[in-house]
Amino acid sequence: MRALRLVALPAALVLVWWAVGGSTFYLPGPVEVGRAFAATWFSERLLDDVLPSLGRLLAGYAVAGLLGVGLGVPIGLSRRLRATLEPVLEFFRAVPPPVLVPLIMLLAGIDTPMKVLVIVSGCVWPVLLNTVEGVRALDEVLSDTCRMYGVRGVSRLRRFVLRGASPQIMTGLRQALSIGIILMVISEMFASSSGLGFTILLFQRQFQIAEMWSGILLLGLLGLGLSLLFRRLERWVLAWYHGSGAARA
Amino acid sequence: GGTEPGTRAAGTDKVNAGVIAIVDTAPIHLGKAKGFFTEQGIDLTITPVQGGAASISGAVGGQFQFAFANTTSLLTARQQGLDVKVVANGVSSTGQQGKDFSAVLVEPGSPIRSPKDLAGRKISVNQLKNIGDTTVRASVRKAGGDPGGIEFVELPFPDAPAALKSGQVDAIWVVEPFVSQAISQGARPVAWNFADAAPDLTVAMYFTTSRTDPDLTRRFTAAMRRSLEYADGHPDEVREILKTYTKISPEVIAKIYLPKWPVEVNKASVQTIADLARADGVLKDRIDVSTLVP
Amino acid sequence: MLEIRELNKVYRGSGRLVEAIGSVTFDVAAGELVCVVGPSGCGKTTLLRCVAGLLPAGGGEVRVAGEPVTGPPPRMAVVFQEYGRSLFPWMTVRQNVELPLKEKRLPRARRAELVAGSLAAVGLSDAADAHPWQLSGGMQQRVAIARAVAYEPEVLLMDEPFAAVDAQTRADLEDLILRLWRDLEVTALFVTHDIDEAVYLGQRVIVLSSSPTGVMADIKIDLPRDRDQLATRSLPLFGELRGQVYRWIQQARGAR
Amino acid sequence: MLEIRELNKVYRGSGRLVEAIGSVTFDVAAGELVCVVGPSGCGKTTLLRCVAGLLPAGGGEVRVAGEPVTGPPPRMAVVFQEYGRSLFPWMTVRQNVELPLKEKRLPRARRAELVAGSLAAVGLSDAADAHPWQLSGGMQQRVAIARAVAYEPEVLLMDEPFAAVDAQTRADLEDLILRLWRDLEVTALFVTHDIDEAVYLGQRVIVLSSSPTGVMADIKIDLPRDRDQLATRSLPLFGELRGQVYRWIQQARGAR
Amino acid sequence: MRRDPLYGLAGLAGLLALVEAVPRLGLVDERFLPPATRILGTLAAELGTARLWIALAETLRGWALGLALAFCAAVVAGVVIGTVPGLRALTGSTVEFLRPIPSVALVPLATLLFGASLGSTLLLVVYASFWQVLIQVLYGVAAVDPVAHETARAYGLSAWSRIRHLVWPTALPYVMTGLRLAAAVAFILAVTAELVIGSPGLGAEIQVAQSSGAVPTVYALIVVAGAVGIAVNAAVRLLERRVLAWHPAVRSEVAA
Numbered sequence A: 001m002r003a004l005r006l007v008a009l010p011a012a013l014v015l016v017w018w019a020v021g022g023s024t025f026y027l028p029g030p031v032e033v034g035r036a037f038a039a040t041w042f043s044e045r046l047l048d049d050v051l052p053s054l055g056r057l058l059a060g061y062a063v064a065g066l067l068g069v070g071l072g073v074p075i076g077l078s079r080r081l082r083a084t085l086e087p088v089l090e091f092f093r094a095v096p097p098p099v100l101v102p103l104i105m106l107l108a109g110i111d112t113p114m115k116v117l118v119i120v121s122g123c124v125w126p127v128l129l130n131t132v133e134g135v136r137a138l139d140e141v142l143s144d145t146c147r148m149y150g151v152r153g154v155s156r157l158r159r160f161v162l163r164g165a166s167p168q169i170m171t172g173l174r175q176a177l178s179i180g181i182i183l184m185v186i187s188e189m190f191a192s193s194s195g196l197g198f199t200i201l202l203f204q205r206q207f208q209i210a211e212m213w214s215g216i217l218l219l220g221l222l223g224l225g226l227s228l229l230f231r232r233l234e235r236w237v238l239a240w241y242h243g244s245g246a247a248r249a
Numbered sequence B: 001g002g003t004e005p006g007t008r009a010a011g012t013d014k015v016n017a018g019v020i021a022i023v024d025t026a027p028i029h030l031g032k033a034k035g036f037f038t039e040q041g042i043d044l045t046i047t048p049v050q051g052g053a054a055s056i057s058g059a060v061g062g063q064f065q066f067a068f069a070n071t072t073s074l075l076t077a078r079q080q081g082l083d084v085k086v087v088a089n090g091v092s093s094t095g096q097q098g099k100d101f102s103a104v105l106v107e108p109g110s111p112i113r114s115p116k117d118l119a120g121r122k123i124s125v126n127q128l129k130n131i132g133d134t135t136v137r138a139s140v141r142k143a144g145g146d147p148g149g150i151e152f153v154e155l156p157f158p159d160a161p162a163a164l165k166s167g168q169v170d171a172i173w174v175v176e177p178f179v180s181q182a183i184s185q186g187a188r189p190v191a192w193n194f195a196d197a198a199p200d201l202t203v204a205m206y207f208t209t210s211r212t213d214p215d216l217t218r219r220f221t222a223a224m225r226r227s228l229e230y231a232d233g234h235p236d237e238v239r240e241i242l243k244t245y246t247k248i249s250p251e252v253i254a255k256i257y258l259p260k261w262p263v264e265v266n267k268a269s270v271q272t273i274a275d276l277a278r279a280d281g282v283l284k285d286r287i288d289v290s291t292l293v294p
Numbered sequence C, D: 001m002l003e004i005r006e007l008n009k010v011y012r013g014s015g016r017l018v019e020a021i022g023s024v025t026f027d028v029a030a031g032e033l034v035c036v037v038g039p040s041g042c043g044k045t046t047l048l049r050c051v052a053g054l055l056p057a058g059g060g061e062v063r064v065a066g067e068p069v070t071g072p073p074p075r076m077a078v079v080f081q082e083y084g085r086s087l088f089p090w091m092t093v094r095q096n097v098e099l100p101l102k103e104k105r106l107p108r109a110r111r112a113e114l115v116a117g118s119l120a121a122v123g124l125s126d127a128a129d130a131h132p133w134q135l136s137g138g139m140q141q142r143v144a145i146a147r148a149v150a151y152e153p154e155v156l157l158m159d160e161p162f163a164a165v166d167a168q169t170r171a172d173l174e175d176l177i178l179r180l181w182r183d184l185e186v187t188a189l190f191v192t193h194d195i196d197e198a199v200y201l202g203q204r205v206i207v208l209s210s211s212p213t214g215v216m217a218d219i220k221i222d223l224p225r226d227r228d229q230l231a232t233r234s235l236p237l238f239g240e241l242r243g244q245v246y247r248w249i250q251q252a253r254g255a256r
Numbered sequence E: 001m002r003r004d005p006l007y008g009l010a011g012l013a014g015l016l017a018l019v020e021a022v023p024r025l026g027l028v029d030e031r032f033l034p035p036a037t038r039i040l041g042t043l044a045a046e047l048g049t050a051r052l053w054i055a056l057a058e059t060l061r062g063w064a065l066g067l068a069l070a071f072c073a074a075v076v077a078g079v080v081i082g083t084v085p086g087l088r089a090l091t092g093s094t095v096e097f098l099r100p101i102p103s104v105a106l107v108p109l110a111t112l113l114f115g116a117s118l119g120s121t122l123l124l125v126v127y128a129s130f131w132q133v134l135i136q137v138l139y140g141v142a143a144v145d146p147v148a149h150e151t152a153r154a155y156g157l158s159a160w161s162r163i164r165h166l167v168w169p170t171a172l173p174y175v176m177t178g179l180r181l182a183a184a185v186a187f188i189l190a191v192t193a194e195l196v197i198g199s200p201g202l203g204a205e206i207q208v209a210q211s212s213g214a215v216p217t218v219y220a221l222i223v224v225a226g227a228v229g230i231a232v233n234a235a236v237r238l239l240e241r242r243v244l245a246w247h248p249a250v251r252s253e254v255a256a
């Protein structure tokens, strides 16, 4: 039943695709893309292109998560810090990553650190913003309780701030996951000669459209897989929240 | 909304051309300014695009009636069965060592002294599997080196000099204005790859698709030929027009090497590129250039 | 131990301006248990939060153990009126009670002992591993009390801590507080709506008037120190004091 | 009006399995006011939530006006024990009270009248434009009561609705509920911890035992229909009934 | 509150000082990162040209339209998916599949469908920012307080009322964050679309400046983009302060 619900809509969408696909050069049908998928990705490409990309993605995501939460907590807690840093952060947030890349290259070179940094530069925002808002919205009575019972410093952070803001932090982390995949592709637009994103772009430039779509398909599947893993994590971290009925997800 | 581009309105055809805003495409801008297109009953809009792939998909998608793309991109498109047809020459190499608009540069202190030394090095090109790596390999091969071990990385031209300077790559392939800029800042050219690849190499061309009205194509070709001819003969006006559609600083404009703009496509050089690309594995099959360039 | 001098507090915000406390002055000696009664909305919670250092006083001064209060003083425990919101939903009952003890750096064994003891005292030994949202209202309130009790505070502030429990449990908890107060010599400020409770527990009962809030009456409860639910409540003096407090409260409301 | 037949409810989740209600059976006739008392955590709130159709019964059946309950029945008002959380913080007091009336599609003038009337009845006319979080605990609880009163329900479920207000206000509110009940012929189920209150308000008092929860006693309150805080409470019968309920509750706790 | 902009200016001044110092101290080659004064000088010159303003207006048009479309669609979709039972499970996999597909990869499709018109930009902008809002709405909808939810059910609030008066206000803080996220993403995509597809606008200007090797101009244009980001954020914050005045996060800011 659960599996059925999981595939019902995708199946319907594939049917629609079947109906409209193949009519133009840029939108091949599902069969063609499926064939290209098998031919393209069930090969050494998986090792050469997909795995390194995935590694960078995870590294960038982890750094972004730590950075977003690490910055978000103090910014959320201190109004003055928030007022000071917000314009600067908003400034960088509004700069398109492709434009930011040259600057990042100046600082981090053109190899893996640069690509990881590009991923970080995009992923960090949803985590940061959600952390800030989550921390700002912490329950006052709980905060007072902490103050009364001398729950301070690291303990307060660990046992109150992070846990209390965790529903919103998880929202940010979930957002960041798919943004990370997008940024992985963008980062491979620069100084690359391999990688999943690069391969898709190369297919696009070389007008191998079915192959390109198969790459996009792989991106989607990747996102789906990672989000299923993420849901596991979330269920565990937010068990109290779902249990208390506050999230009838 | 608005008037559909490509339809004849009040005696003139509205035409949208997808063209990269670089030195190479000065003739079309100059020709537009000179009124060569209006003369042919063409109301020309020039849309800046990012690169060959964008202009080709734009043209195939029907957004542009005419567009500008480099030789390798067009060959690739052709091989994938896309309906593209060359209508005019775009830009050609000067063919002169030391005076071309495209070069491979190294840091002043680099041990790389000749194209042969590039073998086994890390070289940046703006796009992999395109004209850059094909011609750089040709340079190395011509100098007696083995291009097999070269590691190419993709770097947009503007970012290449910084990467060279910080030692991220051993050499960079760039075109004007970055050639002059980098040289003036100390970089040293080691290879003139366009000049090496083929005599009077046709680097890029204007093209259309079969859906464009043949009469319009004829008139566009005529206007384009006139523009190319004019540009080739009036380098000072070219340097002036560059100030309008690019943001290259005037000092640099005064210094850059201009390419050649012959009216005719050098089919032999295109065939050479096609064969080289095939040898390098960029193209899968042998392509008969005459199906692309009539 | 507690000195409250001409305390004043005005809430401002979104167009509403409320003088929650006009001017309140009273002392609580060390080891004394003082009950505060007053009409709903008269400022009892506000008073408690000022004493706890959770709310800056608008005017006047609050001192705890001679020190002016600027933030929560150490070794002070509070049971909030919003008991439900004062428990951490992501912790079990045991963890909630244990948290302040961890902060006090008590050894593990001592913590376990205190937690078990206080949970047993409020009748929640069975529920130690439940989460607060799995408990009934009264049970939640008892967890909050257990937390305060386990903390072994010097000063204990309680804001209607027995509002959600049944009469019998309430009597048990009253005795628990009395025992705690006697054994640990806690100084306690106890807000309640129940006049009987105030008289039964307090050594003094302070009656607050409604807006502008001031101390309406400060009644000494001359009952014997050792109290008993049946014996004490049936003393004639108890009934008399009860009536006295009742009349003051009537007057306090009338002042509205 | 309300028929509760062998109602059973077990909470499961995160390893804890609690039988909140063993088996409860009783009826409430139309226009009757029944009070429910029982030890803390015995399942009163759970019972009310099942009757309100907010919680599916585990076993047995609940009927309201003859219909089996599957969701909240129409024209039913509930005052929740967690009064603070049941008010919408983004609305003012007035808007909170008015919202259900809008849902009933009452004309604007009638709504304004009902809101003003009920807020005045709970003594909160001044606070109509405040937000819930600007109010004291007791005031919040009174808003929740005002909302139920203004709704003019046929069935009224109240879960310790006076827990957070002072004695005098509580007496006033008790009389408000009695008035409402008489004037509108409301059927009411009233959970309380205060035995006096149960006897004073109810026509019957149902005593629940603690786990496994069942009906321990169903006591008919034979006091005259018209009640008065002073007169009724001083009747000898009142004292007798009070004692009777008290003994049952003792027994209910003992059953634990 | 009024001092906030001052702090913000201080923060920006710090950034400027850093950008001025890094190239001046030779940490980074001046050719690749010009000092702040040079960038600002170039910016001042650019601001004097009509061309920049036209480009900016062009970009902002695509941005505003795309953002509005994406926001409305996502809010509607999010609320529907979040409140209709079962829909979330049904759509979950598809949403998670579509979300990580980069807009950039859709360029061929976009140009095919719409050419270099506004339509292409819109497709990319809407596609990218839609998911940001959607996810936030979904989490926001899930954050409804259970007691508040039960209150709404008990008082017979219709589905629409529940969405309007309960679900929407609860989700609003999440939605506001979503709006801020989406606003930036939409702007980034508007610029990127111009960069890649070549429709006129700020992105096209940046592209031309880059391919001309005009480094200070590139940075000047980046500053324009960043300034837009700051302005948009300030606007959303202002909006937030109005619509979320009741929210603890905003409330505490006012009180402090």
Ligand SMILES: Nc1ncnc2c1ncn2[C@@H]1O[C@H](COP(=O)(O)OP(=O)(O)OP(=O)(O)O)[C@@H](O)[C@H]1O
Pocket: C133, C134, C135, C136, C137, C138, C139, C164, C165, C166, D011, D012, D013, D018, D019, D020, D038, D039, D040, D041, D042, D043, D044, D045, D046, D047, D081
């Ligand atoms: N959501 C829940 N999950 C698990 N157990 C619950 C839940 N809600 C209540 N319980 C358990 O059910 C039992 C009855 O709870 P209920 O809230 O009905 O008691 P109550 O009679 O209202 O108590 P009180 O007078 O303290 O409010 C308690 O043991 C409680 O722990």
Ligand SMILES: Nc1ncnc2c1ncn2[C@@H]1O[C@H](COP(=O)(O)OP(=O)(O)OP(=O)(O)O)[C@@H](O)[C@H]1O
Pocket: C011, C012, C013, C018, C019, C020, C038, C039, C040, C041, C042, C043, C044, C045, C046, C047, C081, D133, D134, D135, D136, D137, D138, D139, D164, D165, D166
């Ligand atoms: N955060 C706040 N903002 C504005 N006004 C407030 C705030 N908190 C309390 N008030 C107001 O201050 C007054 C006193 O509130 P307080 O909570 O201290 O009363 P209380 O004596 O504890 O009442 P209760 O017995 O009902 O709990 C009330 O009129 C209330 O409306």
Ligand SMILES: [Mg+2]
Pocket: C044, C045, C046, C081, C159, D136, D137, D138
């Ligand atoms: Mg209070």
Ligand SMILES: [Mg+2]
Pocket: C136, C137, C138, D044, D045, D046, D081, D159
């Ligand atoms: Mg209860």
